Amino acid sequence: MFSHSEHIREIERVSRGLVTGRDDMVVQSWLRCLDQHRLDPTHACEAFILPEARLREHRQRSEDLIRIARSGLEHLFHQVAGQNYVLLLSDRKGVTVEFLGDPLFDNNLRKAGLYLGSEWSESRAGTCAVGACIETGEALTIHQTDHFDNTHTPLSCTAAPIYDTTGELAAVLDISLLSSPILKASQSLARHLVGATVRRIELANLMAQTRHEWVLRFSRSPEFLDVDPEAAISIDGGGRIIGMTHGGAQILARAGGADWRTPASLIGQPVSKFLNLEVDGLSELTRRRPTQDRLVFARDGNALFAHAIEPQIQRRASAWVHGEIPQAIRRLGGDTPEIVALQAKVAKLARTALPVLIQGETGSGKEHLARAIHEGSGLTGGFVAINCAAIPEQLIESELFGYMPGAFTGASARGRKGLVEQAERGTLFLDEIGDMPLALQSRLLRVLAEKEVLPIGGHEPRPVNIRIVSASHRPLHELVAEGRFRQDLFYRLNAATLALPPLRERTDFEWIIARVLERHAKDGKVPVLSSLALDLLKRHDWPGNIRELDNVLAVAVALSEGDVIEPSDLPETLPGAPSGAHMADDTGGELRRLLSACNWNVSEAARQLGVDRSTVHRQIRRFGIAPKH
Known part of the structure; x- marks a missing residue:
């Protein structure tokens, strides 16, 4: 039996650079505990359980991942049923946000830290499976006296990282025993099961987040390609990588001579940079062809069987209009096919x-x-x-x-x-x-x-x-x-x-005009455009887009006689608009009357017109208006 004092002496030998029989990963973790985290092996690091309020915050931030991972965790727990294993899902901070264990051992598990809300960061608990996994980004086993702190040496813990679709560490899945056989090799099956579960969780997450894009799944064996793939990537319509599992990141990194630890060098790149494949060739890798014929070659010469899953066909956007699209999103535009398609996309993303x-x-x-x-x-x-x-x-x-x-x-x-x-x-x-x-x-x-x-x-x-x-x-x-x-x-x-x-390309241009005019109604009456005025608006390029249109119509409404906006009410800058000479008697007179009513207070006139002062001064110069003395 390894004593507490022997454990401390071994850690001290490691601190002096002496060789032990420990895995290098364990040695490096011990050194981090000593040098970076300033932990003392003679002082016990008791298990730490977060207060309920803080645990709730961590769980809320991880709720999407917990939902996706839950079925995988339950399947794994059934696989090891009766062997006294405990499953912990920890976030990237090392806090356990999901837990599966035998309720008969709740008190023992909580005391050992194998419980919901426990923190297993390396800086808090010393060398442990979750903490070392977060530090290294790799699957590993911390078995009994591999632990830095003597409090945890009865435990045997195996953990694997879960990466999000952008290649960033999202969580850690850990499977632990309160007591286990002496040999570390006894946990090789646990490590295999954890790795397989993590792979499936990452795949489920990728499929959920990119269901409307191409997904390419890989396997070294054609027999398992369609049922249990080893890796996957998602590809947009332009052939760019937009998501990946950790296995997918490793395939891409090897093929492109990159480092999977810098996922920014992979995401956004064309798939052809890594595989002898263009986006147009994805349809040749669907289930319409026999599995053994679906072979692709990576740029490093690696051969892989591949299964391309086509984007899920979205329901016709028009079916959303009166049903699932919220009113706020319907107000984005009219009912032309292009705008309705945009509304449908917005409605889906909003949720x-x-x-x-x-x-x-x-x-x-x-x-x-x-x-x-x-x-x-x-x-x-x-x-x-x-x-x-x-x-x-x-x-x-x-x-x-x-x-x-x-x-x-x-x-x-x-x-x-x-x-x-x-x-x-x-x-x-x-x-x-x-x-x-x-x-x-x-x-x-x-x-x-x-x-x-x-x-x-x-x-x-x-x-x-x-x-x-x-x-x-x-x-x-x-x-x-x-x-x-x-x-x-x-x-x-x-x-x-x-x-x-841009406004010049909007197929619902007249719908937008109608909504803007509603905002500028006079005395409860919404003005309308004459056919000639509408034609002038359609011919303009609108470099200022809807904001420019709003200003133009605000002035036009203020200058118009009655409920109809004529070309003479529109700015001269619009193609084909009447010149100032033709407008001076009409529009200029209207502006003169407004200024006179405001005692030539330009700011007040601008406020009533809904424009800035510079616009009013420009109109004054344009029409040659001056106060009568």
């Missing part, structure tokens, strides 16, 4: 937790779309918007992340909660994200990855549960290529991308 990137020209309605996504999401929190281009660079950090009392000169004595925290359980809309400084991009990336925020001057991060919607009028992939936007943040933000068409 997920996926980050959404909106691309569109300035004035095309990106914030309006972001609000519709929030209103259709069912989230209980608020909608918080921040324009990254409108806030001075020196203030944007405190605006986003908040600050502690006295964090800097001029800071409020009570501190301030940042916009990220204000969006708790709601949506944070980051408009013009492409203008965010690079240093702030790094901080935002950590918020998205860790789901916690650290205010300026603070020492303890605060958990946050938010939905991110971002927007830019510039193509972010071009900013990435120019080195002005972080690639890893780009792939975090554009899990789903929505492209808003």
